[in-house]
Amino acid sequence: MRSGIDAIRVSDLSISYSTVVEVPNHDGRSWFRKNTRKREIRAVEDVSFNIRSGSAVGLVGGNGAGKSTLLKAIAGVLKPSQGQIDLWGRPHLLAPGMGFNRRLSGRENVILGGLAAGMPMDEVREKQESIIEFADIGGFIDLPTITYSSGMFGRLAFAVATHVDPEILLIDEALSAGDAAFRNRAVEKVKDMCTAAQTIVVVSHSSSLVAEMATEAIWLHRGKIKMSGPVNEVTGAYEEFQKVGSETAQFDRTIAEG
Amino acid sequence: MTAPLTDNTEPPISRRTTTLGLPPLRDYLSEAWRYRTFAWYWSKADIKARNFETVLGRVWHVLNPLLFGLIYFIFVGILSGGLGDAERLALIVGNLYVWMFFSGTITTGVGTIQNASGGLLSQSAIPRVVLPTASAISSINLFLRSLIAYVPIHFLAGRGIHLEMLWIPVLIVITAFFGLGLSLLFAVLNVYVRDVSRLLPHALRLWLYLSPVIWAYTQVLGPSTLETLARINPLYSGMAAWTIAFGGSLDPTGPSIVGLIAVFAAWSVGSLLVGFLIFVAREDEFAVRN
Numbered sequence: 001m002r003s004g005i006d007a008i009r010v011s012d013l014s015i016s017y018s019t020v021v022e023v024p025n026h027d028g029r030s031w032f033r034k035n036t037r038k039r040e041i042r043a044v045e046d047v048s049f050n051i052r053s054g055s056a057v058g059l060v061g062g063n064g065a066g067k068s069t070l071l072k073a074i075a076g077v078l079k080p081s082q083g084q085i086d087l088w089g090r091p092h093l094l095a096p097g098m099g100f101n102r103r104l105s106g107r108e109n110v111i112l113g114g115l116a117a118g119m120p121m122d123e124v125r126e127k128q129e130s131i132i133e134f135a136d137i138g139g140f141i142d143l144p145t146i147t148y149s150s151g152m153f154g155r156l157a158f159a160v161a162t163h164v165d166p167e168i169l170l171i172d173e174a175l176s177a178g179d180a181a182f183r184n185r186a187v188e189k190v191k192d193m194c195t196a197a198q199t200i201v202v203v204s205h206s207s208s209l210v211a212e213m214a215t216e217a218i219w220l221h222r223g224k225i226k227m228s229g230p231v232n233e234v235t236g237a238y239e240e241f242q243k244v245g246s247e248t249a250q251f252d253r254t255i256a257e258g
Numbered sequence: 259m260t261a262p263l264t265d266n267t268e269p270p271i272s273r274r275t276t277t278l279g280l281p282p283l284r285d286y287l288s289e290a291w292r293y294r295t296f297a298w299y300w301s302k303a304d305i306k307a308r309n310f311e312t313v314l315g316r317v318w319h320v321l322n323p324l325l326f327g328l329i330y331f332i333f334v335g336i337l338s339g340g341l342g343d344a345e346r347l348a349l350i351v352g353n354l355y356v357w358m359f360f361s362g363t364i365t366t367g368v369g370t371i372q373n374a375s376g377g378l379l380s381q382s383a384i385p386r387v388v389l390p391t392a393s394a395i396s397s398i399n400l401f402l403r404s405l406i407a408y409v410p411i412h413f414l415a416g417r418g419i420h421l422e423m424l425w426i427p428v429l430i431v432i433t434a435f436f437g438l439g440l441s442l443l444f445a446v447l448n449v450y451v452r453d454v455s456r457l458l459p460h461a462l463r464l465w466l467y468l469s470p471v472i473w474a475y476t477q478v479l480g481p482s483t484l485e486t487l488a489r490i491n492p493l494y495s496g497m498a499a500w501t502i503a504f505g506g507s508l509d510p511t512g513p514s515i516v517g518l519i520a521v522f523a524a525w526s527v528g529s530l531l532v533g534f535l536i537f538v539a540r541e542d543e544f545a546v547r548n
Contacts, residue, residue, distance in 0.1 A: 009269070017542065076383030079275055079542050086269035096383035099296075102375070103307040108543055115296035116382055160409070176532075 004217055006088060007053035007168055007199040008074060013083035014046040015057045017071050019092065043069035045223040046083070051216075053088065056200040058210030058231060060238050061220035065090065068172055068205045075170050089198060092117065094190070098156035106141040106148070106156050107132070114162040127163045134161035134189070136182075149201025155182055169197035172215075207235035270505060279539040286538060290385040304396045323358055323404040327351035330483035331470050345505075350413035352408055352504040353471040356429075359401035360493075361462045367441025368448055371544055372455055379544045386541040387534065390445060392509045394438045397432060406428045409503075417505045422515055425503045429519065432526045433496065439529030442537035449543050459477035469493040475501055475510045 018040045051057050057069040072078045074085055075093035099116025100109045108132050114124035117149040132141055135156040139150070145153055171190070194200050194213060204210050210217055210231065217234035219227040227234050309318050316324060331350050335341040367390035371379070378384065448454040469491055470477070475498035478485040488494060499518040502507065507515070 072381075073273070076271075076273060077381060077545055079279075079281060080273055081275060084272060084274040087273075088269055090271070091383070093381060093383070095377055098377045098381050099300075100376040100386075101303055101307055103310045104303050110295075110301060113376075115293070115299055116376070116378065116384060118292070118383070121295050121299075150344060168383040 001144050006050045006076075006086075007055075008051040008088075008201070009086040010070075010074070011045045011046055011048050012084075012218055013070075013071075013073065014042065014081050015073055015078060016042040016081045017078075034178075036252075043223055044073070044220075047130055047223070047225055048083075049218060049225065049228060051199060053198050053200065055216055056194065056202070056210070056214045058207075058214035058217040058235070059201065059203045059220060060205075060210055060217055060235060061226075062205070062242070064162055065220040067220050070199060071170050071203050080115055087168060089120065092164045093167030093172070094155065094161050094169040094193075095139040096161040098161065100145065100157060102146045103144055105143060106135070106137060106145055106225060109156065110160055112215070113157070114163070117161065117164050119164060122145075124201055130157045131159045131163050134163070134185075149180070158182075158189075162193055165193075166197055168199045168201070169193055171202040172202070195215055207238055212236050214236040265269065267484055268395075276411060279542075280535065283538070284370065286385055286387075289383075290388050293384050293388045296384065297388050297395060297488040298382055299393040300392045301399065304373060304393065319403040320407045323355050324351075326358065326405040327407075330354055334472050344411070344415040345417070347506060348408075348417055349412050349474060349501065350410050350472050353501060355401060355404045355408055356433065356497065356500045357466055357471045358404070359397055359430075359467075360433050361438025361466070361494075361529045362400065363394050363397040364441045364444065365435060366397065366456055367395070367438060368445045368458065371445040372448060374544070380480060385538075386544060387442065387537060390441045390537075394434050394441070397437065401430070410512075412504070415505075420506045422503050422506055425499065425515060429496075429500055429522075432519070432523050433500075435530045436492070436496070436522070436526035439526065439531070439533035442533035443529070446536050446540045446543075448541070465491075465493065470497045470501065474508055476512055479509065479512055486529060492522065494527070495519075501509055 005114050018038050020191060021037060021039045043064075047066075047070065051237075059070065061067050069078060073080055074087070075091050077093065095097075096112070099110060099113045104112065107128075110128055111121075111124050111149055113120065114127070114131075119127075123169060135141075135158075137152045137153075137156060141156075143154070144189070148156070181195060198214065202213050207217075214231045216229065217231045218225060219238050272282075272285070274281070279288075305319075309315050313316060314321065327347075327350060331347050333348060334346070362446070368395045370389035371386065376388065378389065379386065441452060444454055444458060466472075468488070469494075477492065478488040478494075495513075495518040498524055501517055502515045502518070
């Protein structure tokens with residue numbers, strides 16, 4: 001395993017996008033008057049950090065902190081508005097079901113999903129049997145996935161997503177997949193992937209998931225880095241912050257009600 | 259997470275935005291090229307999924323354009339007061355297949371962005387241009403299948419084998435590029451103004467009637483203003499070239515196929531270039547707005 005050199009280098013990164021929001025209190029009487037307006041959202045603002053090859057880093061922060069946006073930018077789903085992201089190694093965002101076509105059979109979707117995840121055809125064919133075995137959906141594999149139960153579909157989708165061998169593994173939040181029995185296997189599979197991947201970035205609301213998987217953490221707050229360092233220090237501070245936050249809110253409510 | 263180290267080699271992957279919201283185009287294109295197998299497989303799957311659960315399945319790829327051609331043959335027959343001969347049927351059917359190929363490339367290309375499923379826009383790093391391109395490959399594939407139905411009509415009409423047919427492969431590429439360029443443009447417009455996809459079928463229907471598809475290109479060779487305007491239509495040169503490629507020149511004093519193809523190719527390359535640049539500069543919006 002390489003160490004001491006960067007796998008991910010994020011420099012002065014900002015990501016903003018505009019979205020259309022509905023104007024509240026619009027009476028809706030006019031057909032032609034605009035009841036929407038454009039709003040610019042700055043999801044990530046001027047963020048810089050390096051992640052060493054061989055490390056596992058957690059991104060923590062509340063709703064709208066910009067964690068997922070940042071992860072998607074590293075994955076290549078979103079482009080930087082400003083700044084730059086350099087990667088030494090191919091990233092893979094764990095996204096079950098990506099590229100699937102529900103009208104096709106499970107077997108065809110294994111190929112389609114594998115190719116969409118960036119695997120070469122040889123690799124997909126090589127792993128096909130092992131993916132099907134992991135999904136454990138029996139004879140359904142040759143039926144259109146539209147006939148699957150949501151649990152079966154979830155298992156197949158998860159099986160494809162976790163059979164990629166990325167250099168940089170990107171995981172966003174909950175690893176929900178199927179029933180309880182499968183969930184344990186799913187968690188084990190992701191742990192295997194993490195062992196195999198050189199570098200891991202995991203995003204979560206809960207600091208416990210991050211603490212379990214990461215050695216270092218970055219805490220994002222409203223699109224900016226609030227703190228970074230060893231995982232225990234960062235998640236400790238983040239939890240403290242959340243507690244104080246909820247206490248303040250409680251206090252505010254008491255005042256307002258009183 | 260310490261100070262940047264300098265011992266790293268050049269990063270193999272670098273993401274940034276240059277002027278006008280464009281990524282470095284060389285990186286973008288080489289990344290898109292990586293997904294060529296995906297595009298090919300996606301296109302095969304797409305064709306298969308289109309006739310999902312129909313009784314006749316693949317036969318529809320041939321039957322659908324054939325029925326379309328017959329309906330227009332009857333329609334034109336009513337308007338001109340007589341059904342006409344096999345030559346007219348061959349002209350209408352051949353041209354209509356080209357039209358379905360062209361308009362299909364546009365509408366399904368827009369559809370790949372509007373109805374993208376499986377998180378292809380929100381979770382994948384696949385350059386978005388791969389999707390309309392894959393759908394253009396489907397359109398070429400379907401067009402080639404529809405030709406199966408054209409061939410017997412061609413010989414029934416006494417249209418033999420002739421030299422201009424050699425232009426057909428070139429015309430397929432030019433037509434696909436033109437359709438793809440326009441689909442990229444409309445896919446972007448459609449993200450901002452959803453009405454575009456509603457308006458598109460009507461605009462395309464109008465374009466069909468204004469172009470020499472169900473009527474012959476030789477009908478507007480005169481000097482009048484209206485006829486001159488008709489010839490400015492980019493599809494005039496395109497459809498005239500196709501008509502000649504299928505059945506030979508209808509008028510030896512009329513425009514030459516080489517000149518027509520040159521004009522059509524210029525439109526095609528222009529639209530692809532403009533469509534591509536606008537699409538790539540705006541493709542992030544798809545993930546956010548869809």
